Amino acid sequence: MSIVSDNQETSKLFDRFKWFVVLVLVALVVWGNFYFAEPNAIYQVGTVIRVIVVVIISILALLLAMTTLKGRNFINFAKESRVEMRKVVWPTRKETVQTTLLIAVITIVVGLCLWGVDTFFLWGITKLTVLGH
The missing domain is CATH 1.10.287 (Helix Hairpins)
Known part of the structure; x- marks a missing residue:
């Protein structure tokens, strides 16, 4: 060694x-x-x-x-x-607020779109099945 x-x-x-x-x-x-x-x-x-x-x-x-x-x-x-x-390089306060608001708006829009698609499928399934008599 x-x-x-x-x-x-x-x-x-x-x-x-x-x-x-x-x-x-x-x-x-x-x-x-x-x-x-x-x-x-x-x-x-x-x-x-x-x-x-x-x-x-x-x-x-x-x-x-x-x-x-x-x-x-x-x-x-x-x-x-x-x-x-x-x-x-940390973002400024303005950039942080703008990004946060943009994310909130996008989240709301996507949520509403998913709610609409879900409602459409629910309506279609109720019309096609026994639930829709």
Whole structure:
């Protein structure tokens, strides 16, 4: 095996370990939050302290997840998405109102056409069947 291959294997193994630690931290947050919320828990912890601990451990888990390969890929994707969002030309208020009204009018016209076709077929079927005596 080459040095690069060994390095990649070590990196993958380390990433898996990091994801395991993230999973353990999340499980610890969920378990601890429910356990210390119980009235018969050994140690009574206030809601404010529980929220602070949940936020701190969640931030630690998130930061650890962001140091993995998938986390770095996600950060790069978010940065590229932000750059692309800046390139978007958003419609003006006038264009938005005009497009909305056009869609509403087209929807009403198509609805009326379908109602007319449905009424025509209903009239034809009632004339041809027993319902139309």
